Amino acid sequence: MDPAAQHSVAIVGIGAATRQAVPGWRAEDYALAAARAALADAGIDKSQVNGLVTCKTLSGAGGDIVMGRALGLNPAYSATLDYGTCNFSIHLAAMVIAAGLADTVLLTYGTDQGSRGGDFSRYGNHDIHHGMVDAIGSMAALMFRRYQYLHGASEADLGAVAVAQRRWALLNPDALHREPLTITDYLAEPHYIAPVRPSDIAGFHDGGAALIMTSLRRARDQPHVPVRLAGMAQTAQLGNLANPDNYERRWMGDVADRALATAGAKRSDVGLLMIQDPASVWVLQMLEALGFAEPGGAGAMIAAGETALGGKLPLNTSGGHLSERYMWGWFHILEIVRQLRGACGARQVADLHMAMHASTMVAQKGSVSLFEAAL
Amino acid sequence: MTTLPLPDMSDPLASPHWQALSQGRIAMQRCGACGHVRWPAALSCPECLTEGGEWNTLSGRGTIWGYAVYETPLHPEFAGLCPYAVALVHLEEGPMIHGRMLDPPEELDCGLPVVAVFEQLADGIGIARFRLEQSRGS
Missing domain, CATH: 3.40.47.10 (Thiolase/Chalcone synthase)
Known part of the structure; x- marks a missing residue:
């Protein structure tokens, strides 16, 4: 081929x-x-x-x-x-x-x-007997506890994700969650499964x-500007369920390297990043693993506005799963297409040339795609 | 005792694991060729593909990889236990398994050594819980 x-x-x-x-x-x-x-x-x-x-x-x-x-x-x-x-x-x-x-x-x-x-709301077989009553919330809680242990992160670092994505959702008329959410509001929420809160988990x-x-x-014959698939790469970490790297998605960096190589691009070419976010901790983990933030630094990067409108790397501009709606990554791609068409109105990313979508499947499969408008 | 669905004890592949739990042991298969300890149960070793493997009793020791704390009841079965923590335990033989911690959540941290203790879920069906190997107070 x-x-x-x-x-x-x-x-x-x-x-x-x-x-x-x-x-x-x-x-x-x-x-x-x-x-x-x-x-x-x-x-x-x-x-x-x-x-x-x-x-x-x-x-x-x-x-x-x-x-x-x-x-x-x-x-x-x-x-x-x-x-x-x-x-x-x-x-x-x-x-x-x-x-x-x-x-x-x-x-x-x-x-x-x-x-x-919800398909993720129940644990099967034996795990329910430990009291793990919600699969996604339980995974998110123990993954963020690990993240805190490794990086000394605070719960406000995690909250930065939900707060930033809500700010984007306020600019998306189709988002389900459009009530303002500040970090003070976030920290006032009781834990859902500690250390995560309700705003950390998609519905x-x-x-x-x-x-x-x-x-x-x-x-070229179609009515809209074509959105070209500029690069792609995957990983399938299926062989060892006890590999702790799976829970931290560390291998997403390698997937991003390979996807960028197929596109002949570098990280600084990426002007929009969409990360699949059933839980907010996935965003911290992947932002770092993908190589856009230092280990332990994703929360501070988001809180500083670097992923907001006008920031250097707009992230989950639709509001993502957390604030727009949960659709297993599919609406993330719709957002990328609309952004590259220049059709996003108040939340349009200016001078956008290349967008990246990163997703994982049960912390075992990973995938990165790169897109650009074929003007 | 429990109203939740119980493990299938008739599953020929995994039943030695469940039977061992009812006897107060964690048992997993160890590959006769390469020594890899595997979980979930499987007919052959996922590392070297050798068939078979002996059921071995593990030490029951490991370290906390991460843990989730259930402060408010999300299911009536566990309401009386709140607050409780469920840890992902990295067993010293390699596999990672979930287990409820018997220690108060505020005494836990990642990396701390834990040891399995056993309870009966129902007649003839056991389950492993974990406690800190040394409580912080001692």
Whole structure:
């Protein structure tokens, strides 16, 4: 395969679904509504789609068999990922296009976990008997306790994440959480699972997202500025569950190095960073592991305004999972596309050329993508 | 005793682990070829791929990697225990497992050595808890 093949793939359509049209929508109904919106955004008909990449929910909804039937598609290629977090799905779609299996790919994700109950809210088998009653909150608490031990960080360092992302959400009319949140407000919240507070944990929401990806050559014909996939890299740390590095996501630095190398870019080229944030401590860990902050320094960097509007590295500008809504990384990519199109209004990052999305899956898989507007 | 779902004792792969807990031991498989101690239970060693492995009783000692403190009840089963801490314990043989700490949360810190103690969850089903090897007061 042409080593530069990934450089010729772009996102040309995005769609979001956040509200039920009728009561009782399932995960697939949100994905379908988002797909319809993405096709319209790209200005194409479904007959032009010959690839389908879907992302399942943790409960197993939204596979390609179900989605292909709902969409009435008979594509040249289809596949499903169990761990989409959008980044992984985008990389698969790029490979499909680069390999010539399909040239226009629809990517979908939908979830009804807001109304059905969160997929992460329960621990299975034995762990519940220890009293670990919320998986994500428990992981966040013990990870941040470790972070404090390693770096001497304060709870205000952690709170800086939720406060900064809420400030961005105030500029996003589509964000769910738009009440102002100061660090004083944050510290006044009782702990949820100490040392984390309710504002450190994303809620569970219904919704869906979809993307249209195609070759850059075809993308030139679409109504919006194509958002080119400039670089990508992954890691799969599956072999040793007892590797403490997994809990700190240290290997994300290597993933970022490799992604930047594929793009021929450096960290200072990144003008917008979106970090998947089911819990705020993920943001501290990844901001440091990715090489944008010194170990232990992420909280101070955020509190100093360096990731705010006008700062040197705007971070999670939609409000992220914590303040916009929880959508397994998919809305992070929608935000990147809107920012690179220059369509973000009050929260638009000025003079933006390159954006990075970093995500992890159960602290075992890691993924980094780089995007730029193909003007 | 508990109203929550219990481990499947009939699982042939993992049942030696659960049976050992009911006898007051932490048991995990040790690879006969490379000595790697593994958890969860598996038919072969994930390090060197050798099949089999003996169930060994571990020391029950380890250090606290991190811990979460439950100050307010999030589930009726544990309401009477609050505040309590659940630690991720790095066992000295290598694996990492969760366990509830029996010490008051304010006495805990990462890196402190802990030792397993055992309770019965239900008839014939045990569970490991942990306590600080040396309480800070002593």
